[in-house]
Amino acid sequence: MRRRDSNPVTLATVAAATGVSRMTVSNAYNRPDQLSPALRERILASARDLGYGGPDPIARTLSRGKTGSIGLVSEQPLTQAFTDPAGVQLLHGVAEGCEQRGLGLWLVPQAPGGDTALVRSALVDGFILYCTRSDDPRVAAARKRGLPHVLIDYSRDRGGRVVGIDDTGGARAAAQHLVDLGHRSFGIVMPYVAGASTIADAHGAAGRHVAAARLAGWSRAIGDAGADPNAVPVAGSDDGSRRAGHRAAGRLLDRAERPTAILALSDLLALGVLDAAAERGITVPDRLSVVGFDDIPEAALATPPLTTVKQPHRRKGSEAVRLLLDSDDESGVELPVELVVRASTAPAP
Numbered sequence: 179m180r181r182r183d184s185n186p187v188t189l190a191t192v193a194a195a196t197g198v199s200r201m202t203v204s205n206a207y208n209r210p211d212q213l214s215p216a217l218r219e220r221i222l223a224s225a226r227d228l229g230y231g232g233p234d235p236i237a238r239t240l241s242r243g244k245t246g247s248i249g250l251v252s253e254q255p256l257t258q259a260f261t262d263p264a265g266v267q268l269l270h271g272v273a274e275g276c277e278q279r280g281l282g283l284w285l286v287p288q289a290p291g292g293d294t295a296l297v298r299s300a301l302v303d304g305f306i307l308y309c310t311r312s313d314d315p316r317v318a319a320a321r322k323r324g325l326p327h328v329l330i331d332y333s334r335d336r337g338g339r340v341v342g343i344d345d346t347g348g349a350r351a352a353a354q355h356l357v358d359l360g361h362r363s364f365g366i367v368m369p370y371v372a373g374a375s376t377i378a379d380a381h382g383a384a385g386r387h388v389a390a391a392r393l394a395g396w397s398r399a400i401g402d403a404g405a406d407p408n409a410v411p412v413a414g415s416d417d418g419s420r421r422a423g424h425r426a427a428g429r430l431l432d433r434a435e436r437p438t439a440i441l442a443l444s445d446l447l448a449l450g451v452l453d454a455a456a457e458r459g460i461t462v463p464d465r466l467s468v469v470g471f472d473d474i475p476e477a478a479l480a481t482p483p484l485t486t487v488k489q490p491h492r493r494k495g496s497e498a499v500r501l502l503l504d505s506d507d508e509s510g511v512e513l514p515v516e517l518v519v520r521a522s523t524a525p526a527p
Contacts, residue, residue, distance in 0.1 A: 189203050255288050265491075268491045333387040341501060352471065354399040361467060377393060392443060423449065
């Protein structure tokens with residue numbers, strides 16, 4: 179019969195009502211193989227009748243020393259993380275790694291004023307930190323916890339285990355492709371470089387490893403072709419969305435000396451460049467070549483299909499989980515990239 183008094187129902191209450199020890203009740207929930215099916219069912223039936231919901235998960239975590247989950251610290255608010263195709267693919271890879279090991283996943287989004295506290299209090303066995311700013315206080319908070327952690331898309335100079343790609347090499351290949359097509363007038367579209375108007379400005383404003391590394395790759399290929407990379411105009415966007423890319427590209431395309439080629443930090447931004455060009459009647463690739471980075475599914479479906487640098491987002495996520503859980507002596511993983519040439523690039527007009 180269900181208890182009707184105000185005293186809380188505990189594991190000891192169930193043990194007394196069933197006539198077994200508290201350890202036996204605990205085993206019914208945590209180690210069912212230690213009991214006969216009939217005894218376990220009798221204990222669970224008594225617990226249901228008493229209104230007992232099972233052992234306190236926090237207390238169980240403390241006793242085991244493990245939570246059975248990992249934390250993913252993202253550079254984006256959740257509303258953006260679930261709409262950014264590249265981020266979704268990476269999240270899929272992390273989830274895949276967690277599922278294979280029977281682990282839960284705890285998300286720590288960008289949330290001004292409260293996200294560091296979330297890192298400090300998260301009940302997790304380790305952290306994966308994805309492409310945040312180099313000065314993001316959540317990185318320091320995660321390290322201070324003393325838990326295992328893996329960094330995705332960070333400089334190896336930061337120390338610790340890092341999963342990433344050759345961002346500089348990928349960006350250099352993209353710019354070299356345009357140079358080989360005869361382009362010498364370039365523009366750059368990238369997020370989070372407020373106030374920057376040239377590559378020289380953007381180098382100082384880039385607070386993320388990915389942005390700094392790709393700027394270096396673009397600059398190297400452009401400089402080797404005889405142009406001044408520091409003078410290349412940069413249009414900064416508010417964020418990494420397609421709409422932001424559209425707005426930023428408009429500032430480049432409305433210049434008196436319009437570039438013949440635009441390099442974007444991501445495919446989403448590059449799709450925004452295509453939108454801005456179409457809006458102005460600038461045909462791609464006849465009058466403007468556009469190159470992205472990521473090779474999200476939408477890149478191949480664009481009009482025209484987007485030339486881009488392919489990177490393995492899902493594998494980044496699954497490798498980060500593997501590195502977090504299975505490797506104590508491996509410093510990191512660098513995954514391959516590949517230039518994918520499609521119809522958004524052509525010889526300079």
